[in-house]
Amino acid sequence: MIWSMKTVLNIGFLLGLVLMVSCETAFDYSPYCIDFSGKDKDVNLKNIDRIIDHPANDTIQIAFTGDTHNFFDELGFFVEKVNTMDAVNFVIHVGDIADFGLPKQYLWGNSFLSQLKVPYLVTIGNHDLVGNGMEAYMEMYGPLNFSFIYQSYKFIFLNTNSLEFQYNGLVPDLLWLEQQLLPSNDFDSVVLVFHLPPGMGFDPNLEAGFYQTISKFNNVIVALHGHLHGFEMYYPTTDSIPYVDVYGVEYSMMTTIKIFNRQIYVDEIPF
Numbered sequence: 001m002i003w004s005m006k007t008v009l010n011i012g013f014l015l016g017l018v019l020m021v022s023c024e025t026a027f028d029y030s031p032y033c034i035d036f037s038g039k040d041k042d043v044n045l046k047n048i049d050r051i052i053d054h055p056a057n058d059t060i061q062i063a064f065t066g067d068t069h070n071f072f073d074e075l076g077f078f079v080e081k082v083n084t085m086d087a088v089n090f091v092i093h094v095g096d097i098a099d100f101g102l103p104k105q106y107l108w109g110n111s112f113l114s115q116l117k118v119p120y121l122v123t124i125g126n127h128d129l130v131g132n133g134m135e136a137y138m139e140m141y142g143p144l145n146f147s148f149i150y151q152s153y154k155f156i157f158l159n160t161n162s163l164e165f166q167y168n169g170l171v172p173d174l175l176w177l178e179q180q181l182l183p184s185n186d187f188d189s190v191v192l193v194f195h196l197p198p199g200m201g202f203d204p205n206l207e208a209g210f211y212q213t214i215s216k217f218n219n220v221i222v223a224l225h226g227h228l229h230g231f232e233m234y235y236p237t238t239d240s241i242p243y244v245d246v247y248g249v250e251y252s253m254m255t256t257i258k259i260f261n262r263q264i265y266v267d268e269i270p271f
Contacts, residue, residue, distance in 0.1 A: 032132050034103045036139050039114050044142045047119035051090050051150055060151065061087045063269075064255040066094035066195070066226030067248040068109060069127050074249045075112045081254065081271035083117045088256070090118050094226030094246045095125025095195030101133020106140050123157050125195040125226065129164040145173055147180050153259060154187040156180050160194040160210075160225075162203035172202075174209050181217050189262050192223040197243070198236070200227055215239040222257065222264045231255060233266055242266075 063082050068075040082088055093113065098105035106128075113120050124144045128137050137144070144159040158172050165171040172194070181190060192214065198207045214220050220241050229248030236243055244266055247253040258265040 031102050031104060034132070034136050034139050036103070036107070036136075040107060040110055040140055042142060043110065043114075043140055044121050044146060047090070047121055048148045050119040052148070054089070055151060056089045058260060059087075060089055060153065060259040062257050062259075063088045063091045064094060064224060064244075064246040064257070065091070065249050066123075066246050067096045067125070067229050067250075068093070068112075069096045069099040069105065069125075071248075071250045072108060072112060074252060075109065077252065077271050078249055078254060079112050079115050081269070083115075088118055091116055091120035092193055092224070093120060093122040094193060094224060095123040096127040096226065097122055097125065098128050098130075098133055098136070101128055101130035101136060103132075103136045106133075106136050110140060121155075121157070123193055123195050123226070124159050124161065126161040126164055126201060129161055145176055149187050152186075152188050154180070154190045156190055156192050158192065158194040160196040160202055162196070162206065163201040167203045167205070169203065169205065172206060172210060174206060174213050177210075178213050178216065181213065181219060183217055183219065188219065189259075190220045191259070192220055194223070194225050196227050197225045197245070211237050211239075214241060221259075221262055224255075224257075231268060 063085065065078050082091060097109035122141050124137055145157065147154060147156040158177055160172045162171045196202050198210060214223065215237065222242050222244060224244045224246055226246050228245050229250065230245060231247045231253065232245040234243050242264065244255065246255045247268070252271055254269050254271060256267045256269055
């Protein structure tokens with residue numbers, strides 16, 4: 001068979017397109033290519049199973065970090081420090097593990113966290129949602145909103161990154177949150193974790209409803225978030241629920257909380 005030069009060029013062009021979009025080729029042509037496997041898939045679900053399989057004593061201790069997207073060296077130091085702390089039951093990352101939502105950045109961040117001796121969970125941050133970051137997050141970590149129960153405490157992780165969803169009125173999902181907070185015999189207290197606090201790209205039309213929902217059942221004992229990089233414990237409403245802004249990793253400080261008998265104890269630990 002004799003092909004014309006035009007046919008040969010067309011075939012070459014199509015093959016080039018296939019190679020550029022394929023994630024299975026020897027060369028990574030696209031920074032948006034998602035090809036996670038093994039330890040880089042379904043991380044939150046796997047680690048929830050690990051947490052539940054290892055009950056704490058009478059006190060639960062959690063180490064928090066976040067906003068690690070530009071600070072991989074410091075993230076490595078955080079991991080090294082946590083691995084020396086025998087009392088820590090698990091780690092919570094409050095979001096922004098990737099800077100521009102790139103799969104490569106997810107892989108870099110998770111390569112450090114996967115060196116932790118204890119289980120870890122990662123919240124969705126606003127930087128994580130850039131580009132096709134939402135798909136990358138869901139492939140690596142799972143649903144944007146999720147929860148689990150551990151020793152009578154319910155841990156709820158909520159996507160509050162309203163701006164990245166064009167203030168569509170659905171983020172944060174207050175109906176889902178209310179269902180999660182409904183009292184049950186399975187838990188008596190709630191720890192709420194999210195990335196973006198009200199007033200910082202949070203949907204202004206949902207702020208009042210957010211506070212009302214959290215207060216409705218009188219079972220939230222602490223709300224923790226990131227995004228601001230600094231550390232602060234504060235009370236934005238009159239319901240006495242403490243809010244904790246978690247240290248960004250660049251300060252070489254971590255925030256820890258101990259939970260005992262429905263009481264929380266917050267500490268700042270250098271690394």
